[in-house]
Amino acid sequence: MFWRSVVGKLSLTILLLVAFVLSILSIFLMEFFENFHIQEAEDEMLQTATKISSLVELDQERSFIEDMSEMLKDPSSRIAIYYGENDMWVSTSSNENVLPDGAWLESRDEFDEVTRRQHEIKKQVSLPDKEKEIIMVGAPVNDDGAIFVFQSLDIINQTKAQTTKLILLSAGIAIMLTTFFAVFLSTRITSPLIKMREAAYDLTRGEFNTKVPVLTHDEIGELAMEFNRMGRQLKFHINALRQEKEQLSSIVSSMADGVVTLNRNGDILVINPPAQKYIENWYYE
Known part of the structure; x- marks a missing residue:
């Protein structure tokens, strides 16, 4: 509402x-x-x-x-x-x-x-x-x-x-103008916040290239710049983690010994080809 x-x-x-x-x-x-x-x-x-x-x-x-x-x-x-x-x-x-x-x-x-x-x-x-x-x-x-x-x-x-009629008329006009400018000012203030909310929703879906336009040079503008900087840092760290994961996967896959990583529930997280072949042979026997 x-x-x-x-x-x-x-x-x-x-x-x-x-x-x-x-x-x-x-x-x-x-x-x-x-x-x-x-x-x-x-x-x-x-x-x-x-x-x-x-x-x-x-x-x-x-x-x-x-x-x-x-x-x-x-x-x-x-x-x-x-x-x-x-x-x-x-x-x-x-x-x-x-x-x-x-x-x-x-x-x-x-x-x-x-x-x-x-x-x-x-x-x-x-x-x-x-x-x-x-x-x-x-x-x-x-x-x-x-x-x-x-x-x-x-x-x-x-x-x-x-x-009295003139005073009440002036007060009514003042209230109407105040309503107009209050809505206008509130919209100007909250418009960047709405864009930040939409950008944050895009970040949760993995769209790290989303940027918030910097419309003002006040605190809200500084918040938009910091939000964009946060998006760039998240993208950098996610790429770094992805590269480390790919490197680890390449190392595990190239090993001659079988390697299996399990979690506390016993679910397999990482398995290399020798381990996969061993398990298949074990099931076959």
Whole structure:
């Protein structure tokens, strides 16, 4: 099977390692971009609230302040200007589904916090009845007033979803490329080993002229050269043994005396013609 081979094991190891690293990296990236998008939205909303508060502090006309607020706000956000003493103006919204009417009414405690303590706030507020979450940014103005900017998290969630999709797509492409290069690299590494295995099989059949091609100059290339050298040495020693055997056979055959070589089981290993003739005559008698 493929996964039991060296190519499969090496490819699977590389793929699992890269997949683990990419998974950890993707999680951290998605977490980072989620916080980044929220922080960017809060900073932009606070900047809008600061600009409007500067208009209020300059004692501009309400109509001018409200018109400028409509111009400065994001289409998906709403602005509430609290002049004090329950006097509040709320901007319109181009998309009621993004930020429904009455969303600011859920944040009366935050209104009091900004006007009483006179400091900026950035909060995420849940709207249970409307099953929505909004970001609320408040900035104090004068002594008893405040500027509030509301924005639904749906827009940020859409941006986060697009970012997550892009990160997952990049991770998927990276895994596909890693798989391709892992198989390619494993094949390049194991191809000489496969040729050595085939050459070793040829050596067991007595084909000592088999050579392994040296494709690289690394450790595998050195192994191929040593394998070829081993084949040459085996061929040399086998030829030497064959020559010694032929010489011994010639010496035994030329002897006038009969010579018989037996093993421990009594089987005849070597016998010369006089011994062969003697045994034949012995059997005949």
